[in-house]
Amino acid sequence: MAMKPVFRPHEDDRPFLRRLAWTIAIAIVLLVVWRAAHLLMLAFGSVLLAVVFGSAGRLFQRLGVKNHRIALGLGVTLVLAVLGAIGFLLTVQFGSEIGRMLGNLPGTIKSIEDGLSGSPVGRAVVQAVEAATGGGTIANRLGDLLSGAGMVLVNMVIVIVGALFLTGNPKPYARGLILLTPPAARPTMERALKEMSRALRLWLTAKLLSMAAMTVFIGGALWMAGLKSWAALGLLGGLSEFVPYVGPAVAMVPSIGLAAEAGGSVLVRTLIAYVVVRLAEAWLLTPVINRRVINIPPAVTLFTILAVGAVFGVYGVFFAGALLVVTFVGVREFYLRDTLGESDVEPVPDEA
DSSP states (O other), rough: OOOOOOOOOOHHHHEEEEEEHHHHHHHHHHHHHHTHHHHHHHHHHHHHHHHHHHHHHHHHHTTOOOOOHHHHHHHHHHHHHHHHHHHHHIIISSHHHHHHHHHHHHHHHHHHHHHHHHHHHHHHHHHHHHHTTTTSOHHHHHHHHHHHHOOOOOOOOHHHHHHHHHHHHHHHHHHHHHHHHOGGHHHHHHHHHHHHHHHHHHHHHHHHHHHHHHHHHHHHHHHHOOOTTTTHHHHHHHTTSSSTHHHHHHHHHHHHHHHHHHHHHHHHHHHHHHHHHHHHIIIIIIHHGGGSSOOOOHHHHHHHHHHHHHOHHHHHHHHHHHHHHHHHHHHIIIIIIIISOOOOOOOOOOOO
């Protein structure tokens, strides 16, 4: 009995069918990214926190803890304790003050929006920042975020649990990415993963040092300016440093709003305090802390935050800095080094 002929494309049609298959695959990936953007951000947050856990574990190993698992357990405990302390300060110690400030924040930003919208340049700035928060007015987006505090807490728990899984046994995940890569490109993938991990550790170290220093600087400057809630505002200002440019700008709004309520002289002193703090950060703090971090142009960082925020919303803005570091290293390793063969690309600095 004769076998039915198996469908085989004509040799001339193979290139077209291959391009069609790649187009469909890319479209499916983009659709998944669009529909699962929130989940992808949580997954990246888990990876980021796992890097923090691992860095804390390495710190204990440098301090003399020989057993890797014990050092890692101590590192995880330390990070969770720090997060718990920050949560305690935000909810218990300064909860009422921060709640009042954040409750008034949408109205304060709305009034600033209205004032800026009177000029073409101001209106362009407002529209750009609105795009970074996923559309709608900034005040409404912040109001939605505050009203969804319970969901934020659930997402935080998901990120922590995911990070614990990744920290406990990271090798299968890295090995899986390498095995999914074509054999010829596996050495490049392995090298890129190591470079991304080191770049993230350096970036996170710089951010943690910057956040701690700016908490002290901002809190002290606002205390000298005469604001009663200087400690809570200093903590918010320090935490906002995690999101470059956008975070510190938003964190200034409650201070300016409270200073405006307190009177003209307090407002002037508050504005002077922020000018002095930002000058000290630009001239003293940033050059010292960031000298061992990969050099990403500030304009690229700013517009990446706006673009990622427009695609992924508020959580995208929060993780945009770390995403930029990973993307920057990935483009350099996969495209500049491997595809173009550039040999003089600046490497990721070695860890101290």
